[in-house]
Amino acid sequence: MTTIDTAFWTSLVVDGTTATATTFLLALGLFVTYGLFRVVNMAHGDMVMLGAYMTSSFQTAGMGFLMAVCLATVTVALAALVMERICVGRLREQASLSVLLATWGFGLIIAQSTRLVAGSGGRFVDAPLSGQVEMLGSAYSIYQLSLVASAAVLFALIWYLLAHTRLGLRIRSCVDNRELAELHGINTRLLFTVTFCVGGALAGLAGGLLAPLMAVNPSIGSDFSVTSFMVLITGGLGKIGSAALGALVVGGLRSTLGALTTVTTAKLCTFLIVAVILAVRRQEMTLE
Amino acid sequence: MSEHMRTLLLAAALLVAIGINFLASGYYLSIVLCSLLLGLFASAADLSIGRAGVLSLGSALYFGIGSYSLAWAQRFGAGFGLGLALGTTVAAALALAIGFLGLTSRRTTVQFALFTLVASLTCEQLIVNSDVLGRSNGLPDIQLPTLGGQRLTVSTYYAICTPLIFAAVAALRAVSQSRWGRLLVLIRDEPEKAESLGYSVKRTKILVTVVSAAVSAACGVAYVPAIGIAYPDLFSIVPNMLLLVWIALGGPGTVLGPFIATTLIKLMEFWLGSTYTNTYVLIIGVIFVLVVRYRPGGLSTLVSQQLTAK
């Protein structure tokens, strides 16, 4: 009996950590565009989907998983570049509703084009690591554990980049006060383009890494966008630590509640908890 | 373009809409009616979202409540009137509660927007878990209302609803151009100034949300007999996002812009969907991007140069 209890509580913690990690990876791309620059990128979820699809295509073409994910990341970054050049960059100055509309349109284009080219049937991606490891009575997927490591590495990298490098300083000053940044000689326009592409790349990367754990079809984008927005807004914008916190609530907490009650209850509770956090928070975030 | 011209154009559009009744048959009329109702919905939502700046990601909640109120009322043998009363009351009450809980005297926050989305999704979840409300299958076989013992035909229903819709849009427009309407703009752009002038920003925002919710619910009530079914997807993320897209496309804050944009988009979607069954959603995406690229203020800037409505 003691063994079952240990297994249960261990699995609660480990599964919660895995869920937090995967949710964090999912929202990471949006953190860069929305969390930092307040650009409402409605196409984020579709970019993740595109990353998953491209990974599947490259893998089917014979490439190894890691190579496929890398190429997928580059592809989505290019798509983000196209998006940015055509209108997102230009519209940044204007009403956010315009950006919302433009990115929504792009999301539709990405999803529908994928559907027209590849069909609605969906693809699958095989994980590079299969098999489980037994820990304290429960089996854990080796691949999912490796995702926790990937999430931790990315978190550390981005934190370091933003807090301790020149580039990070530039980004933060651009976000805080654009005119002042320009006066200091920072090319904010170029900076934004680069960051938007990085956001796209991270979305594509997430798509590739998470693909072995889910169904890959053209319509998965909108759920990803909703989850990602929830993560950022719950945790708070601006800091990567906040994004991780948001992932903890939206991903990890939900997983734990699902283990303790039912998945449906967990979903409702997570919604309510998010609502309460939003109502109580003192720091406000406006759209403009 | 002067306000006078706008009113004349609206009247002309009404005449066209009435004329369609004599030319087209049942199915076409229901398409036009549904498009007009969604247009009015966008208009009402724009008063709150675009004009007063109360960004809401969950306005489809009120439309859905209206829909389910009518469907449920009909199932229980009650009439259209009860459905309408129920729908608008519940929606208004809910808007009051949500506004009271989440709105502040300062600029509307993104937290509030997400809060409203959560409300809409929670309602969807509750309905899916409810046998009385049809669970995921919805409440089908909803008929057109009866008048004096006789069930209305699509044609008559259309003839009654259409002038009411246009009247409502005109009224909303008039409100948005009135002194109170200009107050809404002030609240959106400079809430501190409004407060210093003695206006209660929070109370005004709550009021506009309640009005908007009631009209949205009325649209939902009228919509369901036209399509014949109330279903939980009305509360999901997609209609909520589409509403914002329609408002952005039409011109936020103009009230008229979203009405025209939504009606035209819906009609076009239907026409495109028949001819380009496989690609019309892609076409719509391309159109959105092009409109934003060349007319970021929405279609209403075709007639005026202002990017945000004053």
Added chain:
Amino acid sequence: MLAPITGVMAVHGESMQMGVRVAEKVLNDQGGILGRPVRVVVLDTQSDPATAAQRAGELIEKNKVVLLLGTGLSSETLAVIPISTRAHVPFIYSMDGEDKTCVAGDADKVAEDVWGAGFTERMIVGPFLQYLGAHVLRNGLHSSIYFLGGDYVYPRVTNQFARATAEKMGFSTAGEEYVDIGTADYSPVIRRIMRSKADLLLVTNPGSAAATFMRQAKQLGLDRSLAISGFATFAQEAVGEMGSASEGVIYANRYTDLLQSPVNEAFVATFRAMYPGKPLLPGPTVAAGAYGAMLVAAKAFAAAHSTGSEAFGKAMAGLSLELPQGTVEVDPANHVFHQHMYLLQVKDQKYHVLADLGSQSHPDFEGCSVH
């Protein structure tokens, strides 16, 4: 044809479209129906009941169709039924699901113009469980079963019936759970299933939810601790998404392209010629869900010498036809097609036949969801 070409049911909508195009070609090559060429208009329902209702109206009023085929989700079907009924246009719904051929308000009366070509849970659960108990499960008919389903009407109805039937047969229930179909993380559920020490997991969670669940189940090694099967979950149309996670699964359905009969072989050859890039198809939705339904209707129209719905109805009653899925017979009392159910095993994403469970029929209007 009201097909969900976009939206959650898109993969079935595409299959329906392909199926009717093959039927259209085959019928026209034979000279059409009643000497006139056949034309199929396919409209997208967007997997949305309101759109389905509007498109049904369009097909009836603008295209003046003599027959409606379709639809995807149960909510779409329920939205279309009142419209086709009021217009007296026969409507054959061809996806499997709960019975929908009764009249709203009178659960013992058949809806004149509604025909169910898909199979119901009543037609599959009993024979399927019997086979599993006799040939597959380690504890035979005393095995314990965990019932998992998506959180909407169809899986609930199916699982509840399956559980009742299983318990009557001697099986014990290890658990019953419903999960929101949008769920991205199934770990809590998978752990619960493992802890219940069930012998068999029956999953009724179609579409993408199935693929997500199975991939994560494989990641956690669930398939090594019990047998996994289900209803609608492992549909041939969706196996492209599930990939290797479907390997070895035992499943029951009304059709597989590997059925050996001259009728099926001819059909598969025609399909492959028309759609060469689709190696994993034709599946049940193509063959039985669209093609078969249309061929039965064609025979009825021909026998009726008319396109009117009353004559059609009379000709349909008791009509039997040899289709790619086997022999099909239209029940005159409840309008549901009698059809063969097959025990299948998935190997390398191909569906091999293990046994023919015989022709099954639906009892009266049990479980009818038209209220």
